[in-house]
Amino acid sequence: MKKIFLIIFLCIFSLGFSQKKKKAKSKVVAEKETAIIYTEAEAESTNEARIIAGFLKQNPGHAKTDKLKRRLIDLIMADNSPEAKPTIKPISKDKIAKIVSNSELNKPAASNSKAATPARDVSFASTGTAVKKSEPSEKSKKTAAMLTHLFNNDPSDKEAYINIKNKSNCRLIVKISGKKYYNLDVPAKGQNFILIDKGEYILTTMVCDAKYSSLKKITKDIELELNVSD
Structure with a gap:
């Protein structure tokens, strides 16, 4: 009887652990892009x-x-x-x-x-x-x-700038890749800006445990707000 209870307990524990792990992987980056006003x-x-x-x-x-x-x-x-x-x-x-x-x-x-x-x-x-x-x-x-x-x-x-607001609890290193390459360090719960040549860029970073990647056509000054959402 004890063995049966032990097996049931292990099954429940494994199921709960796998669901928790799956939930952790489901985190995504919430992005809000606005013109700077x-x-x-x-x-x-x-x-x-x-x-x-x-x-x-x-x-x-x-x-x-x-x-x-x-x-x-x-x-x-x-x-x-x-x-x-x-x-x-x-x-x-x-x-x-x-x-x-x-x-x-x-x-x-x-x-x-x-x-x-x-x-x-x-x-x-x-x-x-x-x-x-x-x-x-x-x-x-x-x-x-x-x-x-x-x-x-x-x-x-020919230039525009990106202001990035980091609403997460993690520091961001944002890579901006295109005809030129830039790195922007954004503190947790802070913001930072960078002046770049206008054009198409791929922005990538890790917002805590969530991967962020986005193609942007930068033709004017913009502001990006990044955070992690479940």
Whole structure:
């Protein structure tokens, strides 16, 4: 009799284990793709220069344009502080103000005149007259490239950017493969962005234990939200 009960118990245990294992394998990645739209609330509360610049470009003539431009300049200056980069001479606040004011962020885009197309030379740090030249940090160069892209009103711009929001509890390494190859590190419960050449790409990553792979035709700035769903 004991042997029968033991056999029944083992059968029930094996069945439960196999179902649990099967359930674990059934996890898939939930994806949400949206065009990037910046809100007033985000622009006022963020510490990211790209969000403020993006909001100003999407909302020309907004009542809080001047206030947000001042905040944008302050954020750029903070990232350009000598304490953060002791070997690099930061550019002056006046020069940064000139960059922002000349970006045409407070005017509607759609002009082919030379005045409407800002120079693509945004830079937040300069070596000045230092004897030993030092390159800006990767973060500064990435931010500079992003803001230059946002400031640019040229419809023929060949670049777009992807912002990935990671809603899962796992860190993501997103591989973007196409005519060029990129890797994007996205922290758990965080986000990160990358500027890429427009075109078709295959995005792959592991969201915790779930595999994600998607073909994307990138022709404009987009945002992807990734998470794991059962």
